[in-house]
Amino acid sequence: MSFKGTKKRPTAREIIAIIDAMGGQWNAFTGKEVTGFYVKSAAAHLETSLDIISDILINSTFPKEEIEKERGVIIEEINMYEDMPIRDIPDVYERLVFGDNSLGWNIVGRKDVIRKIKREDFLSYIKERYSPKNMSVIIAGGINPEKTTELVKKYFSEMRPFDTIRYEKVIVKQGKPKAYLKKKKTEQVHLALGVLGSSLLSPDRYPLAVLAAILGGGGSSRLFNEIRDKRGLAYYVRTFPQHYLDNGAFTTYSGLNKDKISEAIKVILEEHRILKENASTIGKDELIKGKEMLKGHLVLELEDSRSVAAFYGEQEILEDKIETPLEVLKKIDQVTSDQ
Template structure:
């Protein structure tokens, strides 16, 4: 069924996909993330996400946590570089409770300082845990390199020292500046009628006053490739090779997504997995990733290996990249890669929650959600020349490398 679209007078955009299911998923996606923090606010967007659960004008923290969980449902949230998302999963009969709860914590939170201070200790524990996981930490350090000097070039969690200084007033000031109604998308997927959907949106989200955005995000600075080795106390060595890449608004993101999946996607027959793991036994995990953002993107190749095998792994990766840059992909392999990618995407779209979150992000930036048929067509239209071009651009002589040893 087609997507139902509805915009409230205050500018909040609402989308519904009707499916036959006993379960309903809801989310409020806000176009605000760590990128929107001022230098004195690093870590504030993530602290705010945690603090939404600490009390409203209607509920204590305990009642927020129990509201849906007592019904078998779930309430959760996450923060990225560019978005904050609060999402729920409930039985369809409890969908109204979910919408009301999301609206309550986003628009009526009171942020008790005592609760904020307690939550800071939780985030510090999260920071410590993250520091003990080099396979995750290296991605943040790599982004700091690639986006050095910009609002994208700092960790979402923030630093312990600055985190401890934040107050309730800081949270309220950040909300007042960045939580703009024209930068919000409320999404739902479930067996809900259009009439019921619009009633819920008007009742719980429509009461919020219009508050359009008045600032623009800073542009990314000129990229300077670099190579860096950091010494970490870990058993393995870890390595990331990558570059800035295409944004959400560039059509070349499609062939780069296809190339990324061919190189190091989740399938065991990805090119890098075959050459580095299967043929040479050098790495348990090797993968490629591409994250398009609103005005830029980042493309990465990551692997973990023994300390004395890093150079050999890099050589093997570069050999595969050189073949692709020379156009040495057979028509048969390209056709297989397209079928594989289309199949993976179709299967992923069967996950209703994942589809809802992805659709909301698309609607946030494009004001539309592409159909699976449109996506299939664009993937099928990718040519060998397209793959060669993006490989030469993204994996040319301007790569950065970060190694943990």
Template sequence: MATRAKQRGMELRYDLTVLQNGVRVASAPMPHVDSVSIGVWVGAGGRYEPARIAGISHFIEHLLFKGTRSRSARDISREIEGRGGYFNAFTGEEATCYYAVVTAEHALRTTDVLADMYLHPRFAEEDIERERGVIIEEIMMYRDQPSHVVLEKLGQLLWSHHPLGRPLIGTPETVKEISRQDLLLFKNTRYVPGNTVVVAVGAVGHAEVVAEVRRRWGRIRPARRPAFRRVGRTTGQRRAQVIHRDVEQCHLAAGFRVFGRHDRRRYALKLLSVILGENMSSRLFQSVREKHGLAYSIHSSVRLLEETGVFLISAGLDRRRALDGWKLIVRELARIRRRPVGRGELARARDYTVGQLKIGLESSSSRMTWIGEQLLVYDQVLDPKEVVEAYSQVTPDDILEVARDCLRPRRLSVAAVTSDRDLKSRHLIQETGAIG
């Protein structure tokens, strides 16, 4: 089966072919470049993992670079880097992606390398033990970073007793628990055709990409996409935790549990985030940093998953006046829930968001991510022109409605890492009453 879509305004064209076993193969031409970004996307991530082996998706990501039946780790590096390319991978809550960027003449050979990593990893015991130590040191590195610790703690508060509330990378205890048998079982149940998308963007033809993917993946037996445990309703209880450490700043993260990625209100929520804290014109930046000088970094963002999401505010505050900084954040949350934003402010937020989208789609790697991630999670590629149109339809009343619904105190969790022993969790909770 093949489908084709063309987008003129933002010049996104792609071809999609679904192999008989369910592997989806997409390509998008960029004739003005001489490179190709190739990505292999798999629906495997933190929320699929049992508690005992939390971090196994990330562990597998590491091991796929350690060699296959026919290639050593050095061979893999030489075949890509030795031809002027680069490659990497990342693991999220719902997806893992292995990708490479190479010149056009090496695109099909690189696809073969990525297929070999996917299909025939060695998972040698000596590699597993060595990488286990590497990952534990990675965990320790993050534990030394208060900006990471506070986000990890916030996740636990937002999604307690659910896989989303666990560290994506795992803990030393769970990483030590993971066996070779665990790795093979997890990979074999999730790295399956119906759960795999291969994307190539750049100076490459669709037919040749499909032929190469069919040659390598076409003989795998069909298998369905595995399910994950869905998130239940929020308890309606505000949560806060302060971690006391010897740090120079107060690292604060506040999150509101919100809806998932399929909700039409996601466009209004994104513009709300831009207005509140996604750039230097935003309300939080202007108030907390520019006017009061209480932070260097302050930012808001939206992360949406299948059936849940988070509206996030993070800041590095003056540790001596952290509560004052939190009060300013609460004040801006209350203000945006109280009355509609001005049309000029909304127009600027919309222009910023659309501009960032257009700029992002100018690179082959960004287009590869756009296509691959959306095929995996939406089972279709969103038309950028329709996305822009959806943003254009958002009104000040839409922003007010989504702010009043999503930025409720009962949806809020907040975490802080600070050296101020006088700052307690109850102080953060007490201030949230002013949100309204």
């Protein structure tokens, strides 16, 4: 809704036409802990980009007719995800793992809530949460830091800081195994199998990342070899950790033939058991490969200026300090098989 019109630019077409005219890209995104708005453009158009972003944050009008149209768009987005099990299963899984709370809820929302939402709800949400005290402006690319700082002051200084409503800390305790089956007529079954993991600020973050790379991080990983190459049970299998401020999860996902589920679960559990009971099975070469995979992915990702902005921005908003890519690469290198 934020690109649907402002006091300065009353229609979405006016906003988008300006971005198109400079060859830019635009969007907004919502996670469980951050919301972001961005315009990506050539460095020569930095001021225009800041003008637009500040305008939609400060002066969005949320026209009622646009809300009605967007309501239908979001409901169809939900329907689309429901028809894409590979996209839907992480949401289903996190609801099971984290429970009926803000961390377990689906980001896109529920249809019954979306059908009821009003313009006043948008205004109230912004009034309670969109404060400079709770916000960061991140700019990455070929910029002049001094001039850029002045431009940020120029376009965002009219925002008045206030104390925002804070989220309630989510405490997850699990005393026994959990399982949930979501039935839908499909050709393939999608499986998520995992355990509670570490929070975003935990020292276990990097060891878990390397472990995930070894277990199910690529075409030469243990699970890919056992499940796809040796047995032909699945097209995809991957393992990765998910970290939030309060909690985390360590999860393997796979798309399987419905007649092969039991066999696949046994293989996944067996590979977990091997690593749990005998970490020495991770040899020197396998450990190095896992680290280099993570490091290579990070380096390639940071070739894009938007990814650079996200790398620093999420740290600024969520973490205690900002680390450079070199510092992160060093922490990955320091991981040992004993961890």
